[in-house]
Amino acid sequence: MDGASTTFYTKPTLTAERKEFYGRLAARSAAPLWEVLGAIIPPEPRPETVPFLWHYDDLRPLLMEAGHLLTEKEAERRVLILENPGLLGKSRVTGSLYIGLQLILPGEVARCHRHATSALRFVLEGNGAYTAVEGERTQMHPGDFILTPSWTYHDHGNPSDGPMVWLDGLDIPIVNLFDTSFAEHYPGEVQPNTIAYGDSLARYGANMLPVDYSPTRPSSPIFNYPYSRSREALEQLKRNSEPHPSHGIKMRFVNPVSGGYTMPTIGAFMQLLPSGFSGAAYRQTDATIFVVVEGQGRTRIGDQMYDWRPRDIFVAPSWAPIAHEAQNDAIVFSLSDRPAQQALGLWREQVPMK
Numbered sequence: 270m271d272g273a274s275t276t277f278y279t280k281p282t283l284t285a286e287r288k289e290f291y292g293r294l295a296a297r298s299a300a301p302l303w304e305v306l307g308a309i310i311p312p313e314p315r316p317e318t319v320p321f322l323w324h325y326d327d328l329r330p331l332l333m334e335a336g337h338l339l340t341e342k343e344a345e346r347r348v349l350i351l352e353n354p355g356l357l358g359k360s361r362v363t364g365s366l367y368i369g370l371q372l373i374l375p376g377e378v379a380r381c382h383r384h385a386t387s388a389l390r391f392v393l394e395g396n397g398a399y400t401a402v403e404g405e406r407t408q409m410h411p412g413d414f415i416l417t418p419s420w421t422y423h424d425h426g427n428p429s430d431g432p433m434v435w436l437d438g439l440d441i442p443i444v445n446l447f448d449t450s451f452a453e454h455y456p457g458e459v460q461p462n463t464i465a466y467g468d469s470l471a472r473y474g475a476n477m478l479p480v481d482y483s484p485t486r487p488s489s490p491i492f493n494y495p496y497s498r499s500r501e502a503l504e505q506l507k508r509n510s511e512p513h514p515s516h517g518i519k520m521r522f523v524n525p526v527s528g529g530y531t532m533p534t535i536g537a538f539m540q541l542l543p544s545g546f547s548g549a550a551y552r553q554t555d556a557t558i559f560v561v562v563e564g565q566g567r568t569r570i571g572d573q574m575y576d577w578r579p580r581d582i583f584v585a586p587s588w589a590p591i592a593h594e595a596q597n598d599a600i601v602f603s604l605s606d607r608p609a610q611q612a613l614g615l616w617r618e619q620v621p622m623k
């Protein structure tokens with residue numbers, strides 16, 4: 270490997286005299302920068318996050334076992350955390366994000382609470398459970414992308430007759446980096462259902478906004494982006510346009526009020542990789558979690574190949590080369606901290622890599 274690109278700064282020689290001096294610094298809670306500079310300012314990202322893929326078929330039986338082992342009341346939320354093997358014990362999938370698989374069984378209710386961390390749900394299995402956010406319920410269907418913005422009251426219930434499973438994505442490490450976590454229960458188990466089903470999608474998701482609308486929070490006022498609509502758009506665009514050499518047909522979920530991302534810390538995307546697609550390698554600084562919705566294919570991340578099928582979940586670290594291939598038309602959802610990186614002026618990409 271090229272030394273110049275892996276080391277920005279080389280430490281001076283450690284002499285006995287210097288070592289003794291560092292000891293006296295340590296006793297005063299001080300330390301020499303020149304001993305750590307190369308480690309704390311790498312010339313390019315050096316993530317602890319490693320590439321990884323979870324097969325849904327491996328996880329599903331374990332999640333169902335959790336369903337027998339404890340109630341949703343005991344658990345508050347019955348979730349298996351998907352922990353990056355490079356970040357063991359840290360409840361993280363990347364340096365900045367958390368993901369988990371949540372199970373809610375027929376008849377269960379996950380009680381109402383709110384927290385400073387923002388959450389998204391991406392529905393994997395089941396039909397007919399609801400999630401409620403600030404007085405409005407929405408029915409959950411596979412492929413739906415649902416928001417629970419920061420400090421909004423939310424509860425879930427499953428009046429259907431089958432299990433319901435979705436992926437939770439939260440910005441927990443970001444909120445804790447800033448030491449800004451707050452959380453509390455709603456005074457009752459569920460919040461009153463004061464707004465009709467479908468209200469926010471009609472009000473904010475039909476390319477119109479109420480004429481006097483002004484936003485009350487930085488996140489999107491739409492809280493369920495139904496798969497039926499995202500799927501239809503991608504299908505239409507497949508017929509009308511050339512796929513991007515790395516991304517196929519890739520769309521970004523949008524806050525219709527600002528044109529920005531759906532939440533300030535977590536961005537979400539959905540792409541269609543047409544049958545036979547073989548993408549050019551690219552890299553971006555936002556470590557990304559991919560969730561397969563339809564189709565089979567494989568993705569090279571760094572020098573490893575990951576084969577995927579529907580409901581599999583895989584993660585690519587910051588700046589790792591990524592190249593997707595699809596055997597048949599594939600639909601892939603993804604999430605990352607890109608909105609936060611862009612707001613801070615940090616985000617970079619190379620697409621395609623030269």
Ligand code: 1HN
Binds near residue numbers: 346348369388423439
């Ligand atoms: C949470 O509130 C949910 O509301 C899911 O479904 C997962 C993980 C950590 C903290 C809060 C939910 C969570 C969570």
